[in-house]
Amino acid sequence: MSRIVYVNGEFLAEADAKISVFDRGFLFADGVYEVSSVLRGKLIDNAGHIVRLHRSLAELEMAAPASDAAILAAQEALIQQNNVEEGLVYLQVTRGVADRDFAYPAADTPSTLVMFTQHKTLIDSPQAKQGIKIASIPDIRWKRRDIKTVGLLAPSMGKMQAKKAGADDAWMVEEGYVTEGTSNNAYIITQDNVLVTRHVGPEILNGITRRAVLRLAELTELRIEERSFTMEEAYAAKEAFVTSATTFVWPVIELDGQAVGDGQPGVFATKLRELYIEEALAA
Numbered sequence: 001m002s003r004i005v006y007v008n009g010e011f012l013a014e015a016d017a018k019i020s021v022f023d024r025g026f027l028f029a030d031g032v033y034e035v036s037s038v039l040r041g042k043l044i045d046n047a048g049h050i051v052r053l054h055r056s057l058a059e060l061e062m063a064a065p066a067s068d069a070a071i072l073a074a075q076e077a078l079i080q081q082n083n084v085e086e087g088l089v090y091l092q093v094t095r096g097v098a099d100r101d102f103a104y105p106a107a108d109t110p111s112t113l114v115m116f117t118q119h120k121t122l123i124d125s126p127q128a129k130q131g132i133k134i135a136s137i138p139d140i141r142w143k144r145r146d147i148k149t150v151g152l153l154a155p156s157m158g159k160m161q162a163k164k165a166g167a168d169d170a171w172m173v174e175e176g177y178v179t180e181g182t183s184n185n186a187y188i189i190t191q192d193n194v195l196v197t198r199h200v201g202p203e204i205l206n207g208i209t210r211r212a213v214l215r216l217a218e219l220t221e222l223r224i225e226e227r228s229f230t231m232e233e234a235y236a237a238k239e240a241f242v243t244s245a246t247t248f249v250w251p252v253i254e255l256d257g258q259a260v261g262d263g264q265p266g267v268f269a270t271k272l273r274e275l276y277i278e279e280a281l282a283a
């Protein structure tokens, strides 16, 4: 079944959708994106994703491609037209089409807005049940990871490096401290029930799921510390997990070949996942 995708105001069969070879997203990775999950046909945490989209655009001096209402209407139309019960909506804005030049083109150059959907099992995913294995790798990304740009080659390389090491994903380490996962935020729970995750700053993406999960953690007996942590601290942790729009909470059962806790998905990670899904379905 061919998808219907959205390109600059039009809904098209994916085979008919076209982007210029001069699009700056293609030539310079000069674009930003957001991924919102869909459960039972409804967008989850989408308002937060749109707020972060505006922040990314502002940091790159890019104008919004459409009103928030128009973006939401297009997202919802795509979900409906593609019969997405569970999955995601991907949204990308680039600086548009211009002669190749490092300097930005005139501010009135129309941006490119693309959206598409993907069916994906989110609730009953095997990774959620079994947990995932993580390898640590150096963080070789640029220094503005707070901007959600489409420049994703470093995390792609990181994911492949992790797979070659027999893991499912990587946690990236910079100056001795974990920044985040290749496409998710990273957490540990210490033996005395402290939930530790990197503080927000240019070094990591300020996850929308992160914010929700930290709020939900307040309902448990966990204490929360937003600070840097090392892999050594992680090896000694009781639990570890990752969060993102498309994973919600996935327990981590192995770090660099060593079992985390008893090597099974942790109690708190499992609870936080349940709380997140419960809240998402109730919204």
Ligand code: PDD
Pocket: 035, 180, 181, 182, 183, 184, 185, 204, 205, 206, 207, 208, 209, 210, 243, 244, 245, 246
């Ligand atoms: N990635 N950190 C990085 C580097 C990410 O790419 C992501 C999300 C997150 C989690 O952010 P959020 O909770 O807002 O999804 C953290 C998306 C899912 C992706 O690139 O597919």
